[in-house]
Amino acid sequence: MKEKHLFYQLNRCTGCQLCVMACSLAREGxxxxxxxxxxxxxxxxxxxxxxxxxxxxxWEECDARCVEVCSPAVLHLVAQEDWGRLMANPDWNPVPIVVGGKHS
Ligand code: SF4
Ligand code: SF4
Incomplete structure (x- = not known):
């Protein structure tokens, strides 16, 4: 599967945790x-x-439920061809990646 990355808008995350719940529900129910x-x-x-x-x-096969439930639209799941465009936009940053984390 093609690599994809989550980007987020700086200073807009409310900390509501809906994305966390959505991902876990989609993955594990x-x-x-x-x-x-x-x-x-x-x-x-x-x-x-x-x-x-x-x-x-x-690499996770998913429906990007985290993006869907984020009501302030903080998150954006981006395919490789659009990484440059997002990196050039000061409103967007790649979500930092935890390497060797709990699911690696
Ligand atoms: S993009 Fe998919 S796998 Fe990654 S955090 Fe969001 S729902 Fe979970
Ligand atoms: S759903 Fe959006 S606003 Fe809520 S914690 Fe996740 S990224 Fe932040």
């Missing part, structure tokens, strides 16, 4: 952080949040 390939980091003092993704998300 349960709502759980350990079954999800996406996780959310929230700063304990400032409350700012951002997504992180397990390396295996790149």
């Amino acid at each position: 349960v709502c759980g952080e350990k079954e999800s390939l996406i996780s959310i980091l929230t700063h304990p003092q400032f409350g700012t949040s951002q997504p992180l993704v397990d390396q295996s998300c790149m």
Whole structure:
């Protein structure tokens, strides 16, 4: 399968965790952080949040449910031909990847 990457919009993640629940439900049929390939980091003092993704998300056959449920439209799943366009846009950043994480 072709590699794909999640991108996110800086400073727009609310930390709602809906993407985490959606991924775990689609993958394993349960709502759980350990079954999800996406996780959310929230700063304990400032409350700012951002997504992180397990390396295996790149090759996972999925319907991008995380993107679908994100109501502020923070996430975008991008195929290789569009990586350059997104990288050139200061509003979008690649979601950092956890290499050797729980599902690798
Ligand atoms: S793109 Fe697919 S595998 Fe990756 S976090 Fe979203 S739902 Fe999960
Ligand atoms: S990426 Fe979207 S769905 Fe996930 S926690 Fe942030 S705002 Fe919520």
